Amino acid sequence: MVPHKRLIDHHIELREFAAEALYRTALVAEKLESTVRHGGQERRRAELLRESAQRLLDDQFTLSIVGEFSRGKSTLINALLGHEDLLPTAIEPATAAITVLSRGETANATIIYEDGTREENVSPADLPKYVLGRDLDGRDLQSRVTQKVARFRRAGKVEDLTAADVEDEVKQHLEETKPGREIALVELTYPSEFLADGIRLVDTPGLGSVNPRHGEATRNFISQSDAVLFLINTDPVISASECNFLAFLQDYVEQFLFVVTKIDRYTKEERERSLGYTRDTIAEYAGITMPKVFPVSARLALDGQVPDDSSKFERSGFPEFLLALDEFLVDGRGQRIMREYVGTARLHARELRKAVEVELQGIDLSLDELRQRSAHAREQFATAREARKRVLGRLDYEIEHGDDLVMGPTQTIRFRITSAIRDDLHAQLAECDWDELQQAPQIIPIFVSEIIGEKLQDHLDRTADHLGKLHESLSEECCRVIQDLDANLGFEFQQPCEFLHEELHLLPNPERFRASLGRITTDTIGSTLAVALADGFQFGGIGALVMVGGGMLARTALGGTFRERARDQIKQAVEAPLRDLVDKILLNVKEAVVGGLTAYRAAMDETLDRAIGELEESVSRLERETQSTEFNTTDRREELKRELGSLDDIEELLSQARSSSA
Ligand SMILES: Nc1nc2c(ncn2[C@@H]2O[C@H](COP(=O)(O)OP(=O)(O)OP(=O)(O)O)[C@@H](O)[C@H]2O)c(=O)[nH]1
Ligand SMILES: [Mg+2]
Known part of the structure; x- marks a missing residue:
């Protein structure tokens, strides 16, 4: 069955626009790396962009x-x-x-x-x-037990059937199907x-x-x-x-x-x-x-x-379904391309534009003027680097105190939650019939997750709020550092640095973080309880009977005994991990908070370092170029103007990508 052609074409178009923008930006970066330049910075950028384009095409x-x-x-x-x-x-x-x-x-x-x-x-x-x-659904086991009960029944001895007889069947079955x-x-x-x-x-x-x-x-x-x-x-x-x-x-x-x-x-x-x-x-x-x-x-x-x-x-129903599926796939893939690739191309193109603009303005200056400008620029770079240190210092403080932020009231929280769950669980189990007991492995993690989620909500909200505010104020500060640098450098830039807000917006934001804290809770509960229930209950022998026995056992005199034992088994399977569960959740949340902050610090550091470093490098290159005897100002000016034209084309491609994704 071939996916719908028009929509696939449309997806390919978007992908090609984005890939071409990445390749062309790589080309501009490479061209700018002229003979008088050193450091290979632009060559590395070009490699990065090409790799990204290749990934996109795969x-x-x-x-x-x-x-x-x-x-x-x-x-x-x-x-x-x-x-x-x-x-x-x-x-x-x-x-x-x-x-x-x-x-x-x-x-x-x-x-x-x-x-x-x-x-x-x-x-x-x-x-x-x-x-x-x-035997995924326990059918073999069920028929095995049914046959045993039937044998007793035929012999008129069903009253003599003991729990141990049934357990033997379970043990044997588990052994055979290991x-x-x-x-x-x-x-x-x-x-x-x-x-x-x-x-x-x-x-x-x-x-x-x-x-x-x-x-x-x-x-x-x-x-x-x-x-x-x-x-x-x-x-x-x-x-x-x-x-x-x-x-x-x-x-x-x-x-x-x-x-x-x-x-x-x-x-x-x-x-x-x-x-x-x-x-x-x-x-x-x-x-x-x-x-x-x-x-x-x-x-x-x-x-x-x-x-x-x-x-x-x-x-x-397939004709309509296939059409919708195509649309769905194109949409999903398109969103990913916009997020991952178009954004990258745009960021690099803007950085290159700034570098070209600095150079174009600089090569028209007299040597004296240029010296004055770069001396002034160096002061501005020093100021910006100081500001960067301050921003990162604030983050370091938060990372160091991540423990207090998350782990503060652990003891009280743990006690409150564990006893609430235990009480509710016992009450619920007492009400469960056979059918419901059979669903315990699915239902219990959800039930526990709901209670813990409810009780931890305030605590997690406070943490998320704090991180949200921190993110907001640091992003603002980071943008200010770069805006100030751009404004005071002594060179003019065509495009202001509004894109920086967008870039930083991709870093942890409060809403996303709130959702991820919730997910940590669900994940921890899911994996801890599922394993406990699987080991202690499902494969623990008697518990398996609950899975298979349902109606059949409920009709025999054994039903009551097994139901009670199954309940106990569920209680035991859940209670042991409960004691550690809250600690584990808080620990995982702490790791996520500290990990998130550390990643945020690295991203912030990189953004600031790049924004300052790129300009610093442009000014240094300018100095080297103008001092070099073989440097031909006229040729270079033409070259730079051509690259500025290429960057305009790239912007155009990217806006085409944006409109074809809409
Ligand atoms: N009548 C009819 N039966 C279907 C249809 N799709 C699947 N079945 C039947 O439903 C049963 C289950 O189908 P599967 O494809 O194995 O289901 P599954 O979701 O992969 O099941 P698991 O692998 O156990 O999770 C099989 O007996 C299929 O033949 C359908 O469109 N119509
Ligand atoms: Mg299947």
């Missing part, structure tokens, strides 16, 4: 397909690539490993294990061996036009299946995604746990497209009701206004790819 974009188990993720990818059996699919929870698909001449898989070893040249036909989880070497990732190449232009499609293990490690694998991969396709079904409609997962995703990814699959199974009326409900729920719970939700049938799309059956393809 431009990869990762689109992850996520959703709960069995929603049809793998089938949807197969339909997008037009190959029915490429990725294994199944009625029960299937995919257990992250599979990254990219374009290649042949279909070929590489298996990468957690220990770093690789298995190359695996045939896609063998993928089920690697990608499918064994996981082998864990797969970290499967890389699969496939010759498809859909994967042209650096698109990588990622099939992820479904969430909400009984093995929390699979949800973890998906959660951990999300930060590497540029955009997400979120799969939901017509029936069941979107659930609370899907909404929670969506909220988690929103911390990492800005671009979402929602797909409701398997529409072939329902009538038009059912579909429309389900779609309406899904849209409203997403809008209400995830705060995404007018979410784009596309109803499709991957099954019909696959069947409709057989020649002479285009009506199925028409009915699959």
Whole structure:
């Protein structure tokens, strides 16, 4: 299936404008590095710009397909690539490993294990061996236990069945299904036009299946995604746990497209009701206004790819979906190009312009005038460097006191939060029925995260506010230093330094920082509790029964005993990590604050150093040039004017890039 041509052309146009601007800026930098100059500063700039252009042209974009188990993720990818059996699919929870698909001449898989070893040249036909989880939904265990209960029942001895009998089955099952070497990732190449232009499609293990490690694998991969396709079904409609997962995703990814699959199974009326409900729920719970939700049938799309059956393809919803998907991809990629590449080209072009302007004005001066000017400029540079020291000194102070800022009231906070969670958790567990207990590994981290989030909110808000104010005042000061330098240097510049505000704006800002503090909390809770629950509860033997037993055990006399034991097990699994959880969160927040401040300091330092250093270097070069006997003022002036013209062209290209991205 080929992506829509016009939109792809449009994306390529933007990318080419940006790449050309980067290459041309590199050329200007190189030309300015004339024979009389030393230091190789501009040559290094040119290298940097070329590398950046190369990266842009290799431009990869990762689109992850996520959703709960069995929603049809793998089938949807197969339909997008037009190959029915490429990725294994199944009625029960299937995919257990992250599979990254990219374009290649042949279909070929590489298996990468957690220990770093690789298995190359695996045939896609063998993928089920690697990608499918064994007994992922506990079906084997369930049937094993069911058979045992049935045997007792047939013999009329169901009353004699003890918990120990059932536990034996669990132990034996766990022993037989012990996981082998864990797969970290499967890389699969496939010759498809859909994967042209650096698109990588990622099939992820479904969430909400009984093995929390699979949800973890998906959660951990999300930060590497540029955009997400979120799969939901017509029936069941979107659930609370899907909404929670969506909220988690929103911390990492800005671009979402929602797909409701398997529409072939329902009538038009059912579909429309389900779609309406899904849209409203997403809008209400995830705060995404007018979410784009596309109803499709991957099954019909696959069947409709057989020649002479285009009506199925028409009915699959794929024609509209593919159009929207193109638009979505172009939009997402375009935003990234604007952010990462157009901005870089613009910054360097402006710096070069300043350097050219200083030189052009300088070579027209008499030697005496020039000496006076550069003596004056040197004083200004010294003043600017003093101001830079002051700005950095303030940041050093904050970094040194990062501990107080974040860790101050740790003890009280820890006590308050842990007891609140414990009380609430016990009360909640007492109310849980079998079905709810089965969902504990998914629900508990969300529940704990909500309580901790609520209790820590004030504390995190204060920290974020403080950092926000600091950022604001330091950015202002930084801009002032450079503005003062520009204004007092004795040379005139065509463009004021308003862009500096934009550049500094990219550094940690209060809102983004507030969001990232929230994310640290969710991440810490997610990983700490998921692992604790997985080890202590899921694989701890008896707990697994809760996963499988559901209705069947509830109907036997054992039901009550197991429910109680399962509750205790959940309490134990959660309580131990709770004690350290708050400390861990605060420590992670502190690391993020200090890390953020340190990165901010480095960026501030670099900005100021560059702004001062570039001009200083221009003035020094000017002196060297005018003193050099071989220097030809007329030629150089012509050369500089030409480069100024090139810089005008680059600005023009960049504004074309901006308008083509709009
Ligand atoms: N009728 C119909 N069935 C579908 C469609 N898409 C998927 N299915 C079926 O739904 C089941 C689950 O599909 P998968 O593609 O394995 O689902 P998944 O989301 O990858 O599941 P996990 O890997 O377990 O997370 C399979 O039996 C598919 O054949 C569809 O559009 N229509
Ligand atoms: Mg799958």
